[in-house]
Amino acid sequence: MDLLDLFKNSKIGDNVKVEGWIRNHRRQKEFGFIDFYDGTTFETLQIVYDKEISNFDDIQKMLVGCAIEVSGTLVESQGNQEYELKAEEVVLIGECDETFPIQPKRHTREFLREVAYLRPRTKLFQAVFKVRSVAAQAIHDYFQKNNYVYVHTPLLTTADCEGSDQMFKITTMDMKNIPLVDGEVDYTKDLFNKATYITGSGQLHGEAFAMAFKKIYTFGPTFRSENSNTKTHANEFWMIEPEIAFCDLNKLMDIEEDMLKSVVGDVLRICENEIEFLNNFVDKTLKEKLEKLVASEFVRITHKEAVDLLLQSGNDWEFTPDYESDIAKEHEKYITEYYNSPVFITNWPKDIKAWYMKVNEDGKTVAAVDLEVPGVGELMGGSQREENYEVLMKRIEELGVNQEAIDWYMNLRKYGGCYHSGFGMGFERLLMYLTGIENIRDSIPFPRTPGNCEY
Amino acid sequence: MDLLDLFKNSKIGDNVKVEGWIRNHRRQKEFGFIDFYDGTTFETLQIVYDKEISNFDDIQKMLVGCAIEVSGTLVESQGNQEYELKAEEVVLIGECDETFPIQPKRHTREFLREVAYLRPRTKLFQAVFKVRSVAAQAIHDYFQKNNYVYVHTPLLTTADCEGSDQMFKITTMDMKNIPLVDGEVDYTKDLFNKATYITGSGQLHGEAFAMAFKKIYTFGPTFRSENSNTKTHANEFWMIEPEIAFCDLNKLMDIEEDMLKSVVGDVLRICENEIEFLNNFVDKTLKEKLEKLVASEFVRITHKEAVDLLLQSGNDWEFTPDYESDIAKEHEKYITEYYNSPVFITNWPKDIKAWYMKVNEDGKTVAAVDLEVPGVGELMGGSQREENYEVLMKRIEELGVNQEAIDWYMNLRKYGGCYHSGFGMGFERLLMYLTGIENIRDSIPFPRTPGNCEY
Numbered sequence: 001m002d003l004l005d006l007f008k009n010s011k012i013g014d015n016v017k018v019e020g021w022i023r024n025h026r027r028q029k030e031f032g033f034i035d036f037y038d039g040t041t042f043e044t045l046q047i048v049y050d051k052e053i054s055n056f057d058d059i060q061k062m063l064v065g066c067a068i069e070v071s072g073t074l075v076e077s078q079g080n081q082e083y084e085l086k087a088e089e090v091v092l093i094g095e096c097d098e099t100f101p102i103q104p105k106r107h108t109r110e111f112l113r114e115v116a117y118l119r120p121r122t123k124l125f126q127a128v129f130k131v132r133s134v135a136a137q138a139i140h141d142y143f144q145k146n147n148y149v150y151v152h153t154p155l156l157t158t159a160d161c162e163g164s165d166q167m168f169k170i171t172t173m174d175m176k177n178i179p180l181v182d183g184e185v186d187y188t189k190d191l192f193n194k195a196t197y198i199t200g201s202g203q204l205h206g207e208a209f210a211m212a213f214k215k216i217y218t219f220g221p222t223f224r225s226e227n228s229n230t231k232t233h234a235n236e237f238w239m240i241e242p243e244i245a246f247c248d249l250n251k252l253m254d255i256e257e258d259m260l261k262s263v264v265g266d267v268l269r270i271c272e273n274e275i276e277f278l279n280n281f282v283d284k285t286l287k288e289k290l291e292k293l294v295a296s297e298f299v300r301i302t303h304k305e306a307v308d309l310l311l312q313s314g315n316d317w318e319f320t321p322d323y324e325s326d327i328a329k330e331h332e333k334y335i336t337e338y339y340n341s342p343v344f345i346t347n348w349p350k351d352i353k354a355w356y357m358k359v360n361e362d363g364k365t366v367a368a369v370d371l372e373v374p375g376v377g378e379l380m381g382g383s384q385r386e387e388n389y390e391v392l393m394k395r396i397e398e399l400g401v402n403q404e405a406i407d408w409y410m411n412l413r414k415y416g417g418c419y420h421s422g423f424g425m426g427f428e429r430l431l432m433y434l435t436g437i438e439n440i441r442d443s444i445p446f447p448r449t450p451g452n453c454e455y
Numbered sequence: 456m457d458l459l460d461l462f463k464n465s466k467i468g469d470n471v472k473v474e475g476w477i478r479n480h481r482r483q484k485e486f487g488f489i490d491f492y493d494g495t496t497f498e499t500l501q502i503v504y505d506k507e508i509s510n511f512d513d514i515q516k517m518l519v520g521c522a523i524e525v526s527g528t529l530v531e532s533q534g535n536q537e538y539e540l541k542a543e544e545v546v547l548i549g550e551c552d553e554t555f556p557i558q559p560k561r562h563t564r565e566f567l568r569e570v571a572y573l574r575p576r577t578k579l580f581q582a583v584f585k586v587r588s589v590a591a592q593a594i595h596d597y598f599q600k601n602n603y604v605y606v607h608t609p610l611l612t613t614a615d616c617e618g619s620d621q622m623f624k625i626t627t628m629d630m631k632n633i634p635l636v637d638g639e640v641d642y643t644k645d646l647f648n649k650a651t652y653i654t655g656s657g658q659l660h661g662e663a664f665a666m667a668f669k670k671i672y673t674f675g676p677t678f679r680s681e682n683s684n685t686k687t688h689a690n691e692f693w694m695i696e697p698e699i700a701f702c703d704l705n706k707l708m709d710i711e712e713d714m715l716k717s718v719v720g721d722v723l724r725i726c727e728n729e730i731e732f733l734n735n736f737v738d739k740t741l742k743e744k745l746e747k748l749v750a751s752e753f754v755r756i757t758h759k760e761a762v763d764l765l766l767q768s769g770n771d772w773e774f775t776p777d778y779e780s781d782i783a784k785e786h787e788k789y790i791t792e793y794y795n796s797p798v799f800i801t802n803w804p805k806d807i808k809a810w811y812m813k814v815n816e817d818g819k820t821v822a823a824v825d826l827e828v829p830g831v832g833e834l835m836g837g838s839q840r841e842e843n844y845e846v847l848m849k850r851i852e853e854l855g856v857n858q859e860a861i862d863w864y865m866n867l868r869k870y871g872g873c874y875h876s877g878f879g880m881g882f883e884r885l886l887m888y889l890t891g892i893e894n895i896r897d898s899i900p901f902p903r904t905p906g907n908c909e910y
Contacts, residue, residue, distance in 0.1 A: 002602045002669065002670070004602050005602070019669075019700070019701035019873070020669065021871050022871075038669045039604070039667050039668035039669045039670075040602040040668070040669050040670065041602075065870050065871040066871050067700075067701075067871040067872065067873040069701070093701070093873045093874070094842070094868075094871045094872040094873040095869075095871070095872075096869070096870050096871040097869070100870050100871070102870075117660075117663040117863045117864075117866070117867070118663075118667075118866075118870065120663070120664055120667035120668065121666070121667045125667075126667065126668075129604065129606070129664070129668070130604060130668075132605075132607070133599075133604040133605040133606070136595075136605050136607075137595055137599045137605065140591075140592055140595050144588075144592045147457045147459050147460070147495040149494070149584065149585060149588040150587075150588040150591050150592065151584070151588070151900055152587070152591075152676070152693055152899070152900055153900060153901065154691060154899075154900070154901040154903060154910075155610075155653075155676050155678075155691060156623075156678070156690065156691050156903045156908055157908065157910075158908055158909075158910075168611075168625045168626065168627060168646075169625065169626055169627070169630055170623045170624065170625050170653065171623065171624055171626070171630070172623060172624070172680045172682075175624055175626070175633055175640045175650075176633070176635065176638065176639065176640055178630055178631070178633055180631065183631065184631065185630045185631055191623075191680060191682060191690065191905050191906075192903070192905070192906060192907065192908035193906050194908065195630075196908050198610075198625065198653060205572075205900065205901055205910065208572040208573075208575070208910075209575055209584070209900065211576070212494050212573075212575035212576045212580075212581065213494035213495070213575065213581075213584070213585075214457065214474075214475065214493045214494045214495050215457070215494075215495065220675065220676060221607070221610050221675060221676065223610075223611070225627045225646060227627075227646060235611065235646065236609060236610060236611050238607055245474070245522075246474035246522075246524070246548070387549070408572045408909075408910055409572075411572070411573075412572070413549075414550075414551070414552075415520050415551050415555050415557075415573065416476050416477075416520040416521050416522040416549045416550070416551040416555070417522065417549040418474070418522040418548045418549040419548070444607070444609075445606055445607055445608060445609070445660065445664065446608065446609040446660055448609060448611045448647070450646050450647070451646075451647060451648050452647065453611055453612065453613055453647035453649065453651050454613070454863075455609075455612075455613075455660065455663075455863050
């Protein structure tokens with residue numbers, strides 16, 4: 001049976017059979033203790049055995065990492081758990097010798113990245129990847145219970161809202177022998193007969209579905225080909241992109257806030273043990289920070305108000321805040337610490353934001369909103385979309401966006417278009433917030449970064 | 456408010472405000488009727504308005520497809536619905552002229568594929584894509600409530616369990632100018648410093664996580680580059696790949712059967728109206744077929760028994776059944792019709808199955824299982840995995856699998872490996888089963904097939 005069900009449903013005196021792995025093994029002459037886990041719960045079960053068991057000597061040879069099957073009776077524990085398992089039979093299912101890299105000691109995260117296929121067996125990564133799974137489900141639960149339709153937008157694409165310079169090219173042609181015509185690639189020889197990429201966003205396709213289902217969300221992998229080695233960049237990551245028809249910027253912020261609180265609440269409730277562990281060993285402020293977020297009301301300020309605040313601070317900034325520019329990491333930090341709360345910053349200068357964002361009446365700013373969160377920085381980025389065909393066409397022409405590829409997208413404005421808004425949330429960024437983990441490589445099962453596509 | 460909430464919670468006499476689109480509009484001299492939908496539910500709301508409304512003439516000009524906002528009072532309906540909305544105000548939010556391709560008449564599916572960005576506004580695709588969303592959630596719900604961890608296996612990969620000949624290559628290099636050294640591609644110039652692909656399966660990575668969490672599943676996009684134009688092939692599709700430690704082939708079949716019944720049950724319950732529509736307009740046997748599946752017990756036979764049955768049938772087969780070969784479409788059809796039930800076929804000839812499948816004691820067959828379903832054919836393919844290091848290494852050598860790329864995978868057998876099993880289910884194949892839709896292109900929001908990567 002699963003250890004999770006055992007802890008939920010079993011009581012002292014029950015006969016049980018469990019399968020899992022040895023995390024630790026303390027041997028004494030007459031008896032022994034095994035820290036046993038199976039991964040269905042963060043908790044371990046202590047197994048005790050003594051000389052009365054028929055294969056006592058064999059059991060004593062079982063090392064950390066071995067897969068075993070144990071039958072026995074639950075008895076009162078001497079330790080701090082409710083019960084332990086008095087073994088009647090311990091069967092070796094899979095050997096593990098002393099070369100096993102995951103030993104019961106502290107390993108550096110760098111070392112664990114090199115054995116990414118084994119690191120989910122450590123307590124740290126049992127916690128991180130369980131939180132990842134529970135957070136994903138919490139996101140699905142939130143949107144489904146609020147009448148959203150989950151849409152699988154395509155990954156292979158010719159259109160992209162972020163521009164093709166940051167996208168991976170894909171091909172079925174022989175890379176040693178790419179056919180050229182007049183110095184240009186002859187894509188008629190490729191499977192789709194045109195230049196194709198793996199996507200950086202499902203937003204444009206999501207908008208098409210929002211015009212049919214009113215409320216939709218995507219949740220899938222996304223790619224950026226940038227050659228950037230930082231703690232917050234990976235070439236493959238997962239994104240959530242909700243899109244809502246008949247929704248303005250204020251309502252969008254309501255949704256972002258409501259969704260985030262719901263997800264954090266679910267994780268706190270379902271992953272109590274994991275959060276406790278992460279709070280003890282990764283970030284001592286984690287639990288308090290998460291609990292506070294659920295109870296707080298997020299601050300909402302404009303970009304202008306944010307810059308005012310930064311200028312009035314009297315701080316000696318590395319990057320001088322100004323009304324026409326993006327805000328820097330140091331600014332994000334100051335603002336979230338100043339309010340001691342997540343902060344929505346709205347109405348950004350038009351020239352530093354994307355072409356599809358709604359131009360405000362001032363003609364200078366767009367109805368965009370970034371959510372800045374203490375300790376993480378930008379967690380979500382959203383906007384009201386430009387629904388006016390002429391205004392949007394003018395923006396596209398100004399910015400040189402490839403019109404042919406997004407003809408269909410423009411048509412959405414002609415056929416019963418409406419004011420609508422959406423946001424994107426990087427799932428790994430959320431996980432770093434939920435776990436206290438500081439490097440994105442430790443929030444993804446098998447991270448892909450420049451030069452690293454192992455396993 | 457969302458129409459779904461209105462139908463759930465509102466009663467005659469309530470004042471409501473709704474936003475959505477015009478599906479149909481019947482005009483009379485003194486009054487008019489609008490079939491109104493917002494996509495949050497399959498049902499439409501009838502809106503009635505008369506001369507008393509201030510902008511009567513403007514409303515009469517609103518065409519099919521227009522986005523509108525309507526305020527009014529719910530009144531008793533003359534038709535077959537519980538109530539209709541007596542409009543006090545109808546505001547035009549987004550125009551739609553008579554060039555709108557989605558008119559209230561029958562369109563061919565081929566035509567609708569050409570306007571894939573608009574087709575979710577038809578009743579057919581409102582049904583199909585809602586079922587898609589609900590089925591996806593049903594799958595997540597099933598696995599999460601049964602203690603599985605959701606794992607995001609990587610899409611960019613160097614290893615693959617299906618072989619790289621069916622995979623798309625990815626690159627950041629200039630396609631016009633691929634650097635060569637001695638006639639070979641110089642991948643040191645590419646982002647990952649090696650040949651990289653987008654994956655055809657997450658199984659191998661899933662196995663690594665099953666050795667840590669016991670029960671895991673993946674649910675994500677998958678790619679095949681094959682140049683194949685059939686009703687059942689797409690180059691991009693979604694797959695579910697559960698992997699379970701301490702699980703043999705019999706237990707795997709229990710899980711497959713239990714999961715499928717749970718998902719079909721959820722869809723029947725949540726998508727009652729959609730299934731009713733699909734049953735009326737796509738496949739008259741749909742509802743009965745789905746209800747029967749939930750109540751049935753799946754048949755389990757071996758490949759040998761299946762071939763015996765086929766040979767004994769006396770049928771004049773296009774492909775003669777034999778004990779060493781795969782079974783053909785015509786055979787699948789015969790078997791599922793013979794039993795009038797889903798059928799598990801187990802213990803397949805080793806030489807026609809994948810290298811990672813567990814070799815049975817006879818040395819000739821492997822512990823593989825395909826689930827054949829009436830009307831669809833193969834819905835799931837699974838196997839017990841070979842957990843014996845030496846046997847697996849021998850298979851790899853025989854079949855010329857790239858050893859270097861799966862070194863780490865082999866190590867899973869050394870470090871506390873155990874008997875374990877898993878299966879893959881193509882999500883679109885499931886959807887075709889759930890909706891009666893016959894072409895995979897109609898089960899995916901924006902399908903990708905050879906020569907087709909529009910939008």
